[in-house]
Amino acid sequence: MVTRRFAVLLAIGLPLPALLPAPWLAVLGVLAVALLLALLDLAMAGxxxxxxxQRDGDRTVWLGGTxxxxxxxxxxxxxxxxxxxxxxxxxxxxxxPLFHRLLLAPGESEQVRTVLVPTRAGDRPAIRVTLRSxxxxGLAYRQRRQAWSxxxxxxxxxxxxxxxxxRRILPEKLARIRVIDGSVVTRGRGHGTEFDVLREYVIGDDVRSIDWRASARNHDVVVRTWRPERDRRLVCVLDTGRTSAVRIGDVPRLDASIDAALLLSVLAARADDxxxxxxxxxxxxxxxxxxxHRTQLPRLIDAMAGLEPALAETDFSLLAREMLRRDRKRSLLVIFTALEIAPMIEGLLPxxxxxxxxxxxxxAGVRDPAVSTLAVLPAGARAADVHTAAAAERVLAQRDKVRDxxxxxxxxxVDADAGAFASRVADVYLLLKATGRL
Incomplete structure (x- = not known):
């Protein structure tokens, strides 16, 4: 195949024969010379x-990263x-960049870098590398068919x-887990705790935690310490139906649910649940x-990466069948869905x-802060503003009814705005953990 440089060569050479006595023969001569040069150039192409x-590089990246x-x-x-x-x-x-130019001697290698800034979660494959020699x-080049590429x-x-x-509030929540562990040990036994170790009595310990038999054996006052029960079961249920495609602020509802589920999963894994x-x-x-516990979290993150909203109504009877299929051990079931009256009445409530x-x-349902803003009448409101505020108030009233x-x-x-949603869900888990109600 020929390049633009070949076309430029013809554009320069073809007008010149018009000045000669036999222009047509000269034109044919110019064409023959140009084609000969192009064929010679093509023959010399590698x-x-x-x-x-050969490829190498990053296999995974967080959305928003590079x-x-x-x-x-x-x-x-x-x-x-x-x-x-x-x-x-x-x-x-x-x-x-997508395009690169290289000059390689025999046996030489060169590396080109492609920077990826993905805009969607999931798998993002490389399609094809197209080569021209x-x-x-620079008059002609070799290029193979698409199937060869x-x-x-x-x-x-x-x-x-x-x-x-x-993730920015993760250190704060992890610190609260450590506080919960320490406070349960200090208070002694309570609901949702299990025996930890025996230790010597210190001033301030609850006398009810003294183990008299162990004290008699050790000839010293010994107390029992307790810790929150471990290995509790937490099930995160993500609704990927049509309501999960609704945008809350700048992101779909499903993305906000995944964020909250990730925070909750990290906390539960650190708490040995x-x-x-x-x-x-x-x-x-x-x-x-x-x-x-070590392998579960990477598997969860990897599974969430490929999720996308489906244009279908969620069948919550499928959730009931899935939970009944499991063993009968009590679990903490966290359902991330939309708190909308129609899907609730026909789906989850039964x-x-x-x-x-x-x-x-x-x-747990994330709330759009724009609805709360629209429910407030601005100064000098017009008739259209009144209708908008009334519609927003109706939506909020329906959410309150669904919540009740x-x-x-x-x-x-849990019904919270997008900015505080993940934190509120984590706080409920930490409260249940601290009070032994998992």
């Missing part, structure tokens, strides 16, 4: 079959290779983990069960009493 590609993927190009042929390379990714990978004059493109997929903005995940709408989209009879249930009905059905309801 073969693409001698180019070897990843780097490098592509090593090696010239295994015996000729110089003047290459132009296009490294194409899916648009949501935010890849750049140019001649020394697909076969020789190194496969690479960047796993984009969901956004986790509540088991965390399971169930994401569902009309079918189960992700399920994470079992595993040790199965909630059965779930609450066997498990401790929390229903859920509470009467045995669930603890």
């Amino acid at each position: 073969p693409l079959t001698g180019v070897r590609l 990843a780097v993927c490098s592509l090593t190009v090696t010239n295994d042929s015996t000729q110089f290779s003047r290459l132009s390379l296009r490294d194409a990714w899916v648009p949501s990978a935010g890849a750049g 140019h001649g020394p004059l 697909d076969r020789h493109t190194p496969r690479w997929t960047l796993r984009v983990l969901p956004r986790f903005p509540s 088991r965390v399971d995940l169930l994401a569902m709408d009309t079918a189960v989209r992700a399920r994470v069960e079992g595993g040790g 199965v909630l009493p059965r779930l609450a009879a066997r498990h401790k249930v929390i229903v 009905v859920l509470s009467r059905s045995g669930a603890t309801v």
Whole structure:
């Protein structure tokens, strides 16, 4: 194939024969010379079959972060290779730069870097590496078919983990877990505690925690210490139905739920509790069960990365069947969904009493702060503002009604604005942990 430089050469050379006595023969001569130069240039271009590609770089990145993927190009042929390379990714990978130029001697390698700033969570694959080998004059180039490029493109997929903005408050919540552990030991035995160790009595200890038999054996006053029960079970249920696609501020409701579920999962894992995940709408989209505390959290994060809202109404009877399928051990069931009256009446409310009879249930819904803002009449309000405020007040009243009905059905309801949602859910878990009600 010829390049733009070949077209420029023709544009310069073809007008010159018009000054000669036999212009048509001269034009043919110019064309013949240009084609001969292009063929010679094409023959001197390095073969693409001698180019070897290899990828390396980041495999995972948090949404909003930056990843780097490098592509090593090696010239295994015996000729110089003047290459132009296009490294194409899916648009949501935010890849750049896409185009590179390389000059490789025989046996030489060069590395090109692609910076990725993804705009969506999930898997973001590399599509295709397209190579062109140019001649020394730049008049022509070699390029293989798309199927050949697909076969020789190194496969690479960047796993984009969901956004986790509540990570900034994680140290505060972890400090509260440490306080809960220490306060339970100081107060002695209570609900939701288990025996820890025996130690010598110190002034201020509750005399009711003295172990008289152990004191008699050791000839000293010994007290029992207690700690919060470990290995409790926490099940995070993410509603991926149509209501999860609604944007709350700048992000979908599902992203806010994932953020809160991530914070809750990290806290529970640090507190030595088991965390399971169930994401569902009309079918189960992700399920994470079992595993040790060290391996469970990476599996949860990886499973949440591929979740997307589905344009379907969530079937909460599927949740009831899934929870009944499990063993009968009591769990803390946290359902992240929308506190809207129609999905609640037709979906969750009919199965909630059965779930609450066997498990401790929390229903968490993120609230759009814009609705609360619209419910306030501005100064000098017009008729349109009054109608808007009335509609916003009606939405808020419906949320209050849903919250009351859920509470009467045995669930603890968390209804908070997007900025405080993850923190509020974590606070409820910490309160249940401190009072031994998991």
